[in-house]
Amino acid sequence: MDRRTFLKTSVAAAAAGAVAMPHVARAQGGPIRIGLMAPLTGVVAAGGREMVDGFNMYWEEHGNEVAGRKVEVIVEDDAANPDTALQKARRLVEQANVSMLFGNLLANTGLAVANYVKGNGMPYFIPIIAADDLTQRNRIKNVIRVAGYTASQFPRPLADWALKQGYKKVATISQDYTFGHEQCGGFCQTFTEGGGKVLGQFWHPLNTSDFSPYLGQLANLGADVVFAMETGADATRLMQQYANFGLKGQIPLIGAMNMTDQSVIRTMGDEVDGVVVAAHFAEGSPAPVTQSFVAAYGKKFGKLPSLYGFSMYSGAMWVDEALKSIKGNAEDRDAFLASVMKTDLTGSPLGQTVKMDDYGNPIYDVHIRKVVKNKDGKYWNEPIANYPNVSQFWKYDPVTYMKQPPYSRDFQGIKKS
Amino acid sequence: MSAPSSPVPAPLGSRVPLAGLAVALGALAFAVLPLLVPTYQVSILTEILIFAVLAMAVDVLAGFTGRTPLCHGAIFGVATYVVVYWSQQGGAPVTGVLLAVAAATLVAAIFGLLAIRTSGVYFLLLTLALGMIVWGVCLRWTSVTGGENGLRGTVRPELLAGHLPFYYAVFAVVGIITCVMWRFVRSPFGLTLRGIRDSESRMRALGYNVSLHLFLAFTISGFFAGLAGALYAMFNDFVSPSTVALSQSVEGLLMAITGGIGTLFGAFIGAAAIIGLENFVSQYTERWQSVLGLMFILIMIFAPQGVIGRVRDLLTRRR
Incomplete structure (x- = not known):
């Protein structure tokens, strides 16, 4: 919408005393409208921007259409605030008449929207929201994690890998909120059940600028390895201060995938070298599909793809495949959701087939990946080991697993030895 | 920012027909509009009504008592949480609503005890700090409040599940609340509050128990904020720390100021302007917050007494 039309509409709407846009009737055979929510302002705006980029990139590559119907993506800013997210979700569903909702970054925004769609059955796809219970204890049928993951899913193979490296004693440091509790919990449970010991756990508030009190204690615990779960600026600061305190090279640093995501390490130097994390996606994977995606993304946006860009791209692909198999009839929600659950993601930048489990969370071959310099001198994540077919339930039986309480500060699944 | 102390607009008086007409027209608009607009706009209108109550609660203190609070978002949110x-x-x-309003009133009473000793900028800062405590508790007490992720529930009774029934329920409740508040600020008690606003020492010299009046005003204002918070819980079925955050308190205050501080009904205009603009502008630009900021600056420059205050001034000048 250009400025003139914008002004005209503003004036018209102001005159009418309403904030209305014309009510658009849903038309079968017309375009498929997708409501995309991402935090374009606020603390995680950079990630939100990459979400939108990745999502749009997919549809542009595929001519903005599926099964002969045009695809219209309507982007809304959730401002990283659950109340705003809820309001925007309402607008997309009730006014913009979308056939599905996509996106959100922070768990609290996703949970708010999930609670809203629970009531009206709108399909809601969450490639980024990792809150465990959305595909476990509090599963909602129409909320599906296409190309996403649960928080505790990937730290488990990492714990197994750490045990195989001979690490027996771990100390953890993590941001003190649910996403951190869940990732640490996944790690600690598998690690202690495999015979390892957790010497200490440190929880710090989001946006901690000085890690020295924690690092001092970490250094004196006598741990073989440190597991860190950090996002955004906290990740940058932790890795920098870990190196400054001389801990780097002394105690190996492993962690949750967000810590070495491109959105973090792209601006960093040698302090990130050699950090090991587990993830489904590794931009340094030699698989040809991965490399062609990385090249295409780099050409378009001038940087290596982050988790956000990759996940939204693959999520779009998943839904595209599902829609093709039902001839683009997104209005038949039951068939649509069933089709998404049945679809196997084959052509994604992962270079592997991804299936959905019965609870709406994908099963991945998980890479243990290490941060190294690529041939352009930029740091990226290269796979060093592989764990096939890792579901959100690891090796547990889903029903038994869901009987244990959700991870929290107080419950980390640590096995007493 | 203290309330406009000098020429207090003569309590309605000669303008009764005009003011009464405006209120009636406003009420009529809120009654009829939801029938004409699609459901999403109905939910926006619902939100406007709920936030107008919060803004009126703020106005009782900021406009009629001369104490500008920055903790009403937190009191509001306590009720939502409960x-x-x-x-x-x-x-x-x-029962939930009753408990919630009781909890909010209790919190307001405690805050009131602490805050009424101060005035001016100290009052502002103290209430800000008290509000932040609530926010901190909600964020950290994970086992009860769900921490960062907040709580989800199905609060709205089956009967009010639809947009329109819920809107009219809120409309009725807000209508009653508004009448009560209007009576309240015009009662002898309310007049005493205005007296305190204009000159605390004089009221004390006249023999009024100023602290008690301030305490009661604070608690009653908290009670109304709690009612708004309870309605908001039904509206959203969800609560997280952002509901009790400072920005919520600020938003309530901005609505009161935009509409006109010390006018009570200005709260509706303020809430409609801010929520309406938020939703309207954000459709066109992700820089909608900048647009809002610019609007506030313009209001502060050209109509520091708020929309209603400005209109009043213009009408007075014409006579």
């Missing part, structure tokens, strides 16, 4: 928590535990909505 309602959602109660419904999550399987309690009946009615």
